[in-house]
Amino acid sequence: MKICVIGAGNGGQALAAFLALRGHDVALYNRSEWRIAPIIKTRKIKVEGEINATAQISFATTDIAEAMKDRELIMVVLPANAHREIATKMAPHLKDGQVVVLNPGRTAGALEFYNVLKELNVKKDITIAEAQTFIFASRMSNPGVVRIFRIKNAVPVAALPSTKNPQLERTLIKVMPEFEIVESTLYTSFNNIGAVFHPATIILNAGWVETTFGKFEFYFEGISKSVAKVLEAIDFERCEIARKFGIEPMTAVQWLAYAYDVRGSDLYEAIHKNEGYRGIQAPTSLDNRYITEDVPTSLVPLSAFGKLVNVPTPTIDSIIQIASVIMGVDYFKEGRNFERLHLEGKTVEQVKRIMERGEE
Amino acid sequence: MKICVIGAGNGGQALAAFLALRGHDVALYNRSEWRIAPIIKTRKIKVEGEINATAQISFATTDIAEAMKDRELIMVVLPANAHREIATKMAPHLKDGQVVVLNPGRTAGALEFYNVLKELNVKKDITIAEAQTFIFASRMSNPGVVRIFRIKNAVPVAALPSTKNPQLERTLIKVMPEFEIVESTLYTSFNNIGAVFHPATIILNAGWVETTFGKFEFYFEGISKSVAKVLEAIDFERCEIARKFGIEPMTAVQWLAYAYDVRGSDLYEAIHKNEGYRGIQAPTSLDNRYITEDVPTSLVPLSAFGKLVNVPTPTIDSIIQIASVIMGVDYFKEGRNFERLHLEGKTVEQVKRIMERGEE
Numbered sequence: 001m002k003i004c005v006i007g008a009g010n011g012g013q014a015l016a017a018f019l020a021l022r023g024h025d026v027a028l029y030n031r032s033e034w035r036i037a038p039i040i041k042t043r044k045i046k047v048e049g050e051i052n053a054t055a056q057i058s059f060a061t062t063d064i065a066e067a068m069k070d071r072e073l074i075m076v077v078l079p080a081n082a083h084r085e086i087a088t089k090m091a092p093h094l095k096d097g098q099v100v101v102l103n104p105g106r107t108a109g110a111l112e113f114y115n116v117l118k119e120l121n122v123k124k125d126i127t128i129a130e131a132q133t134f135i136f137a138s139r140m141s142n143p144g145v146v147r148i149f150r151i152k153n154a155v156p157v158a159a160l161p162s163t164k165n166p167q168l169e170r171t172l173i174k175v176m177p178e179f180e181i182v183e184s185t186l187y188t189s190f191n192n193i194g195a196v197f198h199p200a201t202i203i204l205n206a207g208w209v210e211t212t213f214g215k216f217e218f219y220f221e222g223i224s225k226s227v228a229k230v231l232e233a234i235d236f237e238r239c240e241i242a243r244k245f246g247i248e249p250m251t252a253v254q255w256l257a258y259a260y261d262v263r264g265s266d267l268y269e270a271i272h273k274n275e276g277y278r279g280i281q282a283p284t285s286l287d288n289r290y291i292t293e294d295v296p297t298s299l300v301p302l303s304a305f306g307k308l309v310n311v312p313t314p315t316i317d318s319i320i321q322i323a324s325v326i327m328g329v330d331y332f333k334e335g336r337n338f339e340r341l342h343l344e345g346k347t348v349e350q351v352k353r354i355m356e357r358g359e360e
Numbered sequence: 361m362k363i364c365v366i367g368a369g370n371g372g373q374a375l376a377a378f379l380a381l382r383g384h385d386v387a388l389y390n391r392s393e394w395r396i397a398p399i400i401k402t403r404k405i406k407v408e409g410e411i412n413a414t415a416q417i418s419f420a421t422t423d424i425a426e427a428m429k430d431r432e433l434i435m436v437v438l439p440a441n442a443h444r445e446i447a448t449k450m451a452p453h454l455k456d457g458q459v460v461v462l463n464p465g466r467t468a469g470a471l472e473f474y475n476v477l478k479e480l481n482v483k484k485d486i487t488i489a490e491a492q493t494f495i496f497a498s499r500m501s502n503p504g505v506v507r508i509f510r511i512k513n514a515v516p517v518a519a520l521p522s523t524k525n526p527q528l529e530r531t532l533i534k535v536m537p538e539f540e541i542v543e544s545t546l547y548t549s550f551n552n553i554g555a556v557f558h559p560a561t562i563i564l565n566a567g568w569v570e571t572t573f574g575k576f577e578f579y580f581e582g583i584s585k586s587v588a589k590v591l592e593a594i595d596f597e598r599c600e601i602a603r604k605f606g607i608e609p610m611t612a613v614q615w616l617a618y619a620y621d622v623r624g625s626d627l628y629e630a631i632h633k634n635e636g637y638r639g640i641q642a643p644t645s646l647d648n649r650y651i652t653e654d655v656p657t658s659l660v661p662l663s664a665f666g667k668l669v670n671v672p673t674p675t676i677d678s679i680i681q682i683a684s685v686i687m688g689v690d691y692f693k694e695g696r697n698f699e700r701l702h703l704e705g706k707t708v709e710q711v712k713r714i715m716e717r718g719e720e
């Protein structure tokens with residue numbers, strides 16, 4: 001299949017290589033050239049870790065039109081806070097029948113993308129979908145060399161509106177059966193697991209991250225028993241919101257079993273049994289996606305959805321507040337709040353209809 | 361002067377020794393015997409650090425009646441969350457003319473003590489006072505051996521009601537001119553500096569504390585630039601509350617200059633210039649006074665006072681929430697809230713009158 005991967009960070013390079021190794025024709029796009037300069041030349045990406053091979057992609061480019069041309073499947077592998085910008089950039093080049101998958105969408109990524117196309121009056125027959133999390137735990141060592149620590153067993157994915165799930169089946173699942181189609185983006189959005197793991201862990205280790213430039217293992221050392229309790233509190237709030245929308249949530253503990261085959265009596269134990277997390281170092285600074293991406297696109301929309309269904313989110317809100325102070329950004333205002341998602345004043349039933357059928 | 365020191369922790373032993381070295385007759389009380397067993401025998405406390413000497417106290421005891429008998433000045437050196445209990449225990453043994461100083465009161469410690477005596481219908485003429493912070497930075501190495509890292513230049517203190525400030529002048533200031541009498545406990549309560557430094561610092565280093573058992577310098581390494589930003593946000597909320605009560609607050613930066621003679625353009629810089637903090641290790645666990653004392657007796661009352669004067673306290677509330685999750689205690693309910701302080705339904709003017717004149 002002709003596939004385009006948008007974004008050549010840790011994830012994008014790993015995914016481009018993975019798909020090329022499966023025999024697909026892969027175009028890799030990145031906004032800035034430095035990251036893909038070696039790949040533009042050699043068209044090669046070396047993969048280490050769970051897979052050891054060198055993949056040959058078709059081409060790498062900084063030209064979005066060239067990257068998207070004739071591609072059936074477009075895999076967006078960008079921080080979710082870039083979804084609005086990339087949607088705007090992609091809009092003029094979209095063609096009927098194309099499938100765009102946000103890897104991952106965080107919470108309501110597909111809805112944000114959908115809204116941008118609507119605002120720009122794009123009338124093409126596009127399928128927009130969001131994955132619940134990213135398929136790999138991966139880190140780039142150098143441009144053109146990427147380490148895949150672990151391929152998750154399964155990742156839920158859904159189209160918005162869900163009526164487009166069949167198109168997803170025919171494209172995404174055909175090339176990557178690791179994905180599992182679920183009822184709607186209500187499921188992927190409320191089962192956003194990054195919301196649970198990322199922001200609170202980095203914030204509850206803020207001094208450690210900054211003073212040592214992240215010289216500790218993020219999951220194994222950063223998630224001590226008390227940190228795990230805070231993650232569980234966030235997870236509880238998230239699951240309560242999901243239930244109020246009629247979605248059966250996967251708790252963080254259940255998700256670790258689903259995605260990594262690890263089991264524990266509580267979140268602390270399950271995390272510390274997950275060999276997939278071994279070797280993943282903490283970020284070197286707080287100006288990091290665990291805050292700059294996950295707070296505005298995960299915690300902020302969860303807090304907004306919580307308000308709509310009267311689920312209190314004191315722990316989620318506390319992490320948003322502290323992140324806002326640290327970064328000097330009012331994430332409640334700047335993040336995916338209901339104003340930005342065009343959901344202000346909507347009822348629960350209206351929100352469900354929008355996410356499921358793309359209409360009110 | 362005949363002085364009683366209640367509590368033989370880091371602070372109580374240091375203060376007892378300090379006062380004995382100034383030639384006073386000091387009785388030292390502690391609830392449990394193990395801490396004072398060596399002192400009961402030898403009546404000696406060795407002081408290291410800023411002072412190097414061995415002090416001779418009159419006696420150490422676990423009998424509160426014996427400890428308080430004939431003492432003019434009673435220095436309570438306990439975590440503020442023990443004020444209610446110690447007030448109840450001291451009540452039957454209080455005599456006319458005694459001066460009780462809470463070292464420190466945290467926020468509204470004197471008011472809590474005062475309320476207990478009122479509830480127990482104690483009619484004695486007692487002066488209750490609270491210090492704004494503890495006079496030393498000190499740590500006990502062994503029972504009977506204590507290190508004073510730094511003696512603060514000055515510590516504000518006030519009686520509740522403030523009309524009793526003259527009694528404080530005649531007793532406390534006579535023996536410790538390092539204290540400075542201020543207008544009222546509104547000042548000491550709203551200038552509670554522990555509220556700013558302690559809970560957020562430990563919480564934003566939760567993983568580091570637990571994973572390494574506190575193997576880092578609490579102030580120098582724990583307070584990174586982002587952690588300092590959160591402390592500044594808490595400080596800002598605290599100062600806004602003080603201003604609404606007509607109290608000119610001392611910002612944390614101003615306080616570091618006042619108490620330690622260190623100056624900095626921001627809180628990060630000032631803290632990192634303070635040699636008085638050098639060598640102070642982080643606590644070995646989160647079950648520590650920086651949370652268990654400071655959250656219920658500093659942040660919770662500040663949040664409550666903030667509500668009364670319409671000052672939003674989102675950062676203070678976030679730290680209270682996360683501390684509650686970590687410790688499994690609802691500090692908003694269990695701490696010094698307005699119900700516990702008997703201030704529910706009171707106006708700002710009534711609260712001021714209670715703190716200043718002991719009446720509504």
